[in-house]
Amino acid sequence: MTDSRVEQAARNNAKWCDDVCRAHGTSGEFHDALWFNRHAVPRFYPNVVTLTQGGTAAQLETIQALTATGLPGNWGVKDSFNTLDLTALGFQPAFEATWLWRETSIPISKPATSGLRWTYIQTELELAKWEAAWTGDLANYSSTPPPRLFPSALLANPEIIYSEGEQREEEGCLSLPGFRGSVIRPLYVTMRAQDVTGKSYEMRGEGLLARAFCHEIDHLDGVLFLQHLSMLKRDLIKRKIRKLRKSGDW
Secondary structure, eight states, rough: HHHHHHHHHHHHHHHHHHHHHHTTTTTOOSSSSSOOOOOOOOOOEEEEEOOSSSSSHHHHHHHHHHHHTOOOOOOOOOOOTTTOGGGGGGGGOOOOOOOOOTTTTTOOOHHHOOOOOOOOSSHHHHHHHHHEEEEHOOGSSSSSSSOOOSGGGGGOEEEEEEEEEEEEEEEEEEEEEEEEEEEEEOOOOEEEEEETTTTTTEEEEEEEHHEEEEEEEEHHTTOOOOGSOOOHHHHHHHHHHHHHTTTOOO
């Protein structure tokens, strides 16, 4: 697989990790070279996913800073390109794997030839059934079964289906405390999503609500408000963050 495809696969996986973490109330942070979560994450999920093959020095620096924060329990790093040596930081390999790539233009195999059945999960009941099949027979657990890994919040799938006008205001984010920047957003938007029963609904937002819709849906796509700033402003904020990290204040 080409490097560009591996990077696409790694970013897609990081977005899924972030979606699952957000569904559990602990969102992560996307940066140039990696995604990470400063909080305890759901079981089987990493705290760090590397997004680029280069930039290993910055990746190691961030991971080392995270280990110093004393995250609770055992936590892991998904080294998407197998380029990091983390033994000095106390990590041990859990498993090795290979990225798989499937072109979206390839038709899905028919059940008659493959034995597989493809379907979209749209309701909480369907999600619960899928998780039960994925988890296996709960009777095999000697103690209390583990909590749900895939909550119904994963079904929301919000998207902006209409936008109009323009507004420019300062914007900040809890992922980057203390930093703000002027961001252009639509003045009016219409958002479509699903409720916990899988029923589709639409909601219109104006002004601050429209901005909030755009900001939060950006997060689901792995986008921070920094990416809407000028390159000069963005680089200035990044330099300040690196300085804070070196001084131990970040």
